[in-house]
Amino acid sequence: MKTRLFTPGPTPVPEPVMLRMAQPIIHHRTDEFRAVIRRVSDNLSYLFCTAQPVLTLTSSGTGAMEAAIVNTMSAGEELLFVNGGKFGERWGEIARAYGLTTHELAVPWGTAATPQQILEMVAQHPAVRAVCLTHSETSTGVFTDVQAIARALRQQGYEGLVMVDGITAVGAHEMRFDDWGLDVVVTGSQKGLMIPPGLAFIALSQRAWEFNKTSTLPKFYFNLAEARASLEADDTPWTPAITLMLGLDEALQMIRHEGVENVWARHARLAAALRAGALTLGLQLFASPSSNAVTSITLPENGSTFMKLLKEKYRVTVAAGQESLKGKIFRVSHLGYYDEADMLSILFAIESALTDVGHQHSEGGGLAAAQKVFNQPHTAPGEPT
Numbered sequence: 001m002k003t004r005l006f007t008p009g010p011t012p013v014p015e016p017v018m019l020r021m022a023q024p025i026i027h028h029r030t031d032e033f034r035a036v037i038r039r040v041s042d043n044l045s046y047l048f049c050t051a052q053p054v055l056t057l058t059s060s061g062t063g064a065m066e067a068a069i070v071n072t073m074s075a076g077e078e079l080l081f082v083n084g085g086k087f088g089e090r091w092g093e094i095a096r097a098y099g100l101t102t103h104e105l106a107v108p109w110g111t112a113a114t115p116q117q118i119l120e121m122v123a124q125h126p127a128v129r130a131v132c133l134t135h136s137e138t139s140t141g142v143f144t145d146v147q148a149i150a151r152a153l154r155q156q157g158y159e160g161l162v163m164v165d166g167i168t169a170v171g172a173h174e175m176r177f178d179d180w181g182l183d184v185v186v187t188g189s190q191k192g193l194m195i196p197p198g199l200a201f202i203a204l205s206q207r208a209w210e211f212n213k214t215s216t217l218p219k220f221y222f223n224l225a226e227a228r229a230s231l232e233a234d235d236t237p238w239t240p241a242i243t244l245m246l247g248l249d250e251a252l253q254m255i256r257h258e259g260v261e262n263v264w265a266r267h268a269r270l271a272a273a274l275r276a277g278a279l280t281l282g283l284q285l286f287a288s289p290s291s292n293a294v295t296s297i298t299l300p301e302n303g304s305t306f307m308k309l310l311k312e313k314y315r316v317t318v319a320a321g322q323e324s325l326k327g328k329i330f331r332v333s334h335l336g337y338y339d340e341a342d343m344l345s346i347l348f349a350i351e352s353a354l355t356d357v358g359h360q361h362s363e364g365g366g367l368a369a370a371q372k373v374f375n376q377p378h379t380a381p382g383e384p385t
């Protein structure tokens with residue numbers, strides 16, 4: 001029977017990507033592979049809206065977070081992070097593992113830090129050399145306005161780094177690395193990039209590269225200066241994950257063909273439809289403001305039976321709540337390779353499972369609400385009007 005994946009990583013892999021990865025392996029020190037590296041690098045810069053090189057690492061997203069810290073920070077330095085979920089917390093955990101002094105801005109899980117809160121923390125701790133943010137906090141489904149925070153920090157004269165975990169935001173939300181004055185953005189392959197887990201990506205600003213020159217934290221495999229030097233020769237310091245790189249090449253061409261602004265607009269539309277459907281079914285949304293990558297929904301009555309039905313009877317895999325949110329929410333992905341029909345299919349499953357657990361709602365109401373969103377006229381950027 002057909003199963004459907006609605007988790008915010010790994011996300012579904014498009015058929016052309018799977019076919020490309022099914023090709024015979026090639027050697028990486030060849031002109032053929034160098035051409036792949038060149039095209040991938042160009043398309044990653046397009047996706048990040050940057051003129052800087054975007055480096056590809058063979059690791060999961062956390063590896064790129066660690067690379068961000070060890071390549072820019074020095075022993076004894078101070079860093080600020082926002083704990084509004086499991087992944088925001090991770091910035092602090094990595095920094096502490098390397099002996100940095102961390103300052104935590106804790107916000108209730110399900111909410112986002114505001115520019116004002118960040119400015120106050122930086123004013124209290126003027127030695128902070130990096131502010132670490134999570135653009136889309138996957139554990140709660142919250143969106144943080146990193147553009148507004150970066151702008152506020154610069155207006156205040158802050159000269160440290162703004163580091164962004166964009167692991168589930170890149171591709172789902174507008175992110176203009178150069179224009180927004182961000183210093184580090186990381187993402188991972190199994191998210192908006194629509195390929196299996198195993199690759200991570202990182203961009204550094206001119207300011208971050210300056211920090212890199214004096215950074216004293218230990219680094220070897222994740223030495224980004226070496227990775228950049230190799231990339232300039234269309235090469236990699238270590239053996240790359242060749243098969244994943246071929247899939248990435250295909251996926252990035254799909255994104256480029258659709259147009260990055262259209263990709264962002266599609267995510268906004270799918271997220272809006274899913275939320276409208278859930279609300280019409282009498283469910284409550286957990287996050288505010290909401291990420292366009294993942295929607296967190298408070299579990300209905302008989303939550304564990306509801307989750308079991310989704311998986312076993314309707315064959316959809318959604319994500320459960322993590323840590324303190326276990327048993328309280330479930331999370332539905334619209335990150336990456338999804339379209340309108342996918343949202344209708346997950347709403348059908350949710351609605352049917354709700355009926356099975358005795359939840360009161362109007363039959364077909366969620367689907368109709370989603371369709372109403374889809375039927376609103378929308379012109380994607382670049383489309384003829």
Ligand SMILES: Cc1ncc(COP(=O)(O)O)c(C=O)c1O
Pocket residue numbers: 008009060061062063087134136137138139165166167168188
């Ligand atoms: C926002 C965010 N940050 C970090 C991570 C960690 O990435 P990985 O599991 O690829 O190391 C994830 C994974 O889900 C994530 O969603």
